[in-house]
Amino acid sequence: MKPAPFDYRRPEQVDSAVEVLGTLGSGAKVLAGGQSLIPLVSMRLAHPSALVDINRLRELDYVRVDGDVVRIGALARHARVLADPAAGAAQPLLRQALRLVAHATIRNRGTTVGSIVHADPAGEMTAVLALLGGSLRVRSSRGERNVTAGELFLGPLESDVRDDELAVEAALPVLPPSSGTAFVEVSRRAGDYAVCGVAAFVRLKDDGAVAAARCAYLSVAPTPLVLELTDQAADPRAAGEAARAQVQPEADLHASADYRRALAGVLTERALTQALAAARASGAAAA
Amino acid sequence: MSELIDVVLTVNGVPRPLSIPARRLLSDCLRHDLRLTGTHVGCEHGVCGACTVLVDGLPMRSCLLLAVSVEGNDITTVEGLAEPDGALSAVQQAFRDCHGLQCGFCTPGFLTTVTAGLRDNPDPDEQQARDMIGGNLCRCTGYQNIVRAVLRAAELAR
Ligand SMILES: Cc1cc2nc3c(=O)[nH]c(=O)nc-3n(C[C@H](O)[C@H](O)[C@H](O)COP(=O)(O)OP(=O)(O)OC[C@H]3O[C@@H](n4cnc5c(N)ncnc54)[C@H](O)[C@@H]3O)c2cc1C
Ligand code: FES
Ligand code: FES
Numbered sequence: 001m002k003p004a005p006f007d008y009r010r011p012e013q014v015d016s017a018v019e020v021l022g023t024l025g026s027g028a029k030v031l032a033g034g035q036s037l038i039p040l041v042s043m044r045l046a047h048p049s050a051l052v053d054i055n056r057l058r059e060l061d062y063v064r065v066d067g068d069v070v071r072i073g074a075l076a077r078h079a080r081v082l083a084d085p086a087a088g089a090a091q092p093l094l095r096q097a098l099r100l101v102a103h104a105t106i107r108n109r110g111t112t113v114g115s116i117v118h119a120d121p122a123g124e125m126t127a128v129l130a131l132l133g134g135s136l137r138v139r140s141s142r143g144e145r146n147v148t149a150g151e152l153f154l155g156p157l158e159s160d161v162r163d164d165e166l167a168v169e170a171a172l173p174v175l176p177p178s179s180g181t182a183f184v185e186v187s188r189r190a191g192d193y194a195v196c197g198v199a200a201f202v203r204l205k206d207d208g209a210v211a212a213a214r215c216a217y218l219s220v221a222p223t224p225l226v227l228e229l230t231d232q233a234a235d236p237r238a239a240g241e242a243a244r245a246q247v248q249p250e251a252d253l254h255a256s257a258d259y260r261r262a263l264a265g266v267l268t269e270r271a272l273t274q275a276l277a278a279a280r281a282s283g284a285a286a287a
Numbered sequence: 288m289s290e291l292i293d294v295v296l297t298v299n300g301v302p303r304p305l306s307i308p309a310r311r312l313l314s315d316c317l318r319h320d321l322r323l324t325g326t327h328v329g330c331e332h333g334v335c336g337a338c339t340v341l342v343d344g345l346p347m348r349s350c351l352l353l354a355v356s357v358e359g360n361d362i363t364t365v366e367g368l369a370e371p372d373g374a375l376s377a378v379q380q381a382f383r384d385c386h387g388l389q390c391g392f393c394t395p396g397f398l399t400t401v402t403a404g405l406r407d408n409p410d411p412d413e414q415q416a417r418d419m420i421g422g423n424l425c426r427c428t429g430y431q432n433i434v435r436a437v438l439r440a441a442e443l444a445r
Contacts, residue, residue: 001331002310002312002315003310003312004310005308005309005310006309006310007309008292008309008353008355010355010356031353031356034351034352034353034356035333035348035351038312038333038350038351038352038353039332039333039351041310042312042331042332042350043332051309051353053353053355053356055356079345102422103336103421103422104346104422105336105339105346105347105348105400105422106333106348106351106422108342108345108346108347109342109347109348109351109352189421190418190421191421191422
């Protein structure tokens with residue numbers, strides 16, 4: 001199918017993009033990589049009255065590590081973020097997650113910030129933002145605001161970014177000392193959206209005991225689900241059992257609810273085992 | 288709303304002035320407006336890879352790009368892969384030698400993807416060759432000969 005007609009704008013500067021969004025009113029949408037939006041528009045599941053193409057906003061094409069925060073501009077493509085050595089070293093979960101986002105060809109165009117705004121409960125980067133407690137900076141003609149991961153995800157494909165707002169940057173904390181992360185998932189084919197996926201974060205105390213542990217889940221809830229597993233994490237199998245008991249996935253074309261629940265348990269165990277090992281290695285390297 | 292926009296697209300090195308609506312997908316623009324029908328359209332939502340073209344050297348789905356959005360970029364389609372004298376590129380030659388195609392519907396997407404893939408990794412092992420084509424579907428060959436063609440193309444290019 002082909003997209004229905006829409007008004008098209010291609011601003012060259014962030015300021016003019018924000019101004020254009022302010023004048024177009026509701027029904028306008030930002031076009032970033034288009035790797036989610038164009039299929040929706042082509043299948044006529046989305047009917048934007050106007051698209052504001054941000055692919056010329058070079059000022060937003062950046063990834064940088066700024067003290068204890070990794071900052072990702074709205075025009076940074078997944079491929080670029082995945083290949084950034086400084087960001088990868090500062091927050092290993094970025095690479096662990098991005099290599100699972102679609103295929104390389106899609107990552108060449110799709111943006112990391114776009115996938116966060118898109119708020120797909122099967123999207124790896126939504127889980128990363130939720131797990132690490134990151135945030136999104138959005139701008140409109142009314143000013144600028146910071147939306148935390150906790151406030152951002154309202155429902156499936158629904159985030160708290162309004163029609164006149166441009167998301168300009170995602171911010172993620174760098175990995176603290178004596179900590180580790182992991183991302184594991186199961187999908188039907190490499191590059192497909194995950195049937196279930198788990199991102200894990202573990203921080204250890206000086207004596208090697210678990211100081212904090214939590215996991216974020218793909219495709220088991222309408223918004224990225226984060227479970228607090230600090231008390232169970234020292235025994236990943238027990239943590240997996242705890243996760244299995246807590247998730248309430250739904251069945252769809254790709255998997256039954258029971259299969260998803262079983263996966264949530266198994267993948268929690270695997271992710272925590274890997275994250276614990278990474279945290280111990282980071283603690284040992286520091287000592 | 289559906290007014291025409293004047294753009295100049297650079298396709299296979301040639302500037303092509305066009306007057307097109309914003310909603311024109313790059314895949315349709317190449318095939319219908321420019322009559323470059325080598326780029327094939329299978330699923331039209333990013334899944335099959337048949338429509339893959341190179342944008343500034345990087346493989347992208349032409350069915351997921353608005354033509355007006357890639358003004359100023361260098362677009363290479365399957366028609367642009369052969370040598371200037373018409374000789375097949377190493378990748379094309381390898382697909383021919385290894386029977387890497389049957390009906391040929393998926394082939395343009397494989398050729399563009401592998402051309403870029405071998406530029407990034409000129410010496411892939413078999414697993415890397417499989418990963419390189421992981422985003423492209425072929426309903427005929429069973430992939431074995433395509434994997435062979437990727438490895439053969441790497442050999443030819445050396
Ligand atoms: C075959 C295929 C497989 C895929 N598999 C996966 C996968 O496994 N995991 C995964 O996470 N993703 C997957 N994707 C989606 C991909 O990651 C997209 O790149 C991503 O979801 C959206 O980013 P985009 O830049 O393409 O955004 P677009 O498609 O341009 O936009 C998506 C939505 O976000 C809004 N938006 C985007 N940027 C901004 C901004 N800066 N400010 C305000 N609003 C904005 C748009 O208005 C739109 O509503 C897949 C896509 C395809 C085609
Ligand atoms: S036609 Fe574009 S990916 Fe299938
Ligand atoms: S050769 Fe027929 S689909 Fe690949």
